[in-house]
Amino acid sequence: MTGPVEQAAEQLKALGHPVRLSILRRVVQGPLAGTPAGELQSRLEIPASTLSHHLATLADAGLVQVAREGTTLRYRADFSVLRALTEYLWQDCCSGGAEPQSGPESKPSPCCRRD
Amino acid sequence: MTGPVEQAAEQLKALGHPVRLSILRRVVQGPLAGTPAGELQSRLEIPASTLSHHLATLADAGLVQVAREGTTLRYRADFSVLRALTEYLWQDCCSGGAEPQSGPESKPSPCCRRD
DNA sequence: ATCATATTTCGACAATCTTAGAATTAAGCC
DNA sequence: GGCTTAATTCTAAGATTGTCGAAATATGAT
Secondary structure (H helix, E strand, O other): OOOHHHHHHHHHHHHOOHHHHHHHHHHHHOOOOOEEHHHHHHHHOOOHHHHHHHHHHHHHOOOEEEEEEOOEEEEEEOHHHHHHHHHHHHHHHOHHHOOOOOOOOOOOOOOOOOO | OOOHHHHHHHHHHHHOOHHHHHHHHHHHHOOOOOEEHHHHHHHHOOOHHHHHHHHHHHHHOOOEEEEEEOOEEEEEEOHHHHHHHHHHHHHHHOHHHOOOOOOOOOOOOOOOOOO
16 A cells, blocks of 8 residues: 555655665666676675665665676666656656645746746 | 765655655645644644654755744745755756667656756 | 575664654743 | 743654675576
């Protein structure tokens, strides 16, 4: 019974750690086929077990997917999930330029504007 | 000495809790002048002390600001921070819509399109 | 089958988070 | 001052998270 809020919260929580955010950045910028865990480890210079734990957190949240290729595991970003999360955040928490809610004064869309 | 990654991680972490995400949604959709803590409490139906703690977390992350008005405290969203965070997430973790995957459909960027 | 490599899982510990009742501060009013 | 309302801070407990060495698993090669 996890609604959209719970799901978004879980994904945001997964991103809410500097190491995991760094991992995701590397994975996102890496090849579409995925980045080997070992490469992430050597780049980020953290123990393999710690990295694995964080990767599992990201995978559990659905932000990354994993595929085996020989002895290595390649992690790749799930862009559709990331996009959906960003869109949700945008729509729901930045008002996305959407409906002004009940209230005397409601300036529309304070967020999207870059002025 | 917190870099951009650490700052984004802190903000994402603050959002990574269903109650806090719900709080922010209400605040965002509420009046620009801010929503009284008491109103949030009655709507979300959580103890005042718990709410206050979560509000402090959001405020510490810079996502909301607070101003006193008589005996009530009004919390309002800091849209510039929210916008910066969303944009960071979009740019850094969703590749900013670049590198369209060799997939079937590539939706138009869901967030603040810069095209 | 043995070995080497890549990575995860186990186990344990400290640190942080979440929750909420009780006590406290802050502001306005009589 | 005393009283009421609004909200925070204090305090404490239980739960979760973060870390990483050690052990285990998986794959491929000799």
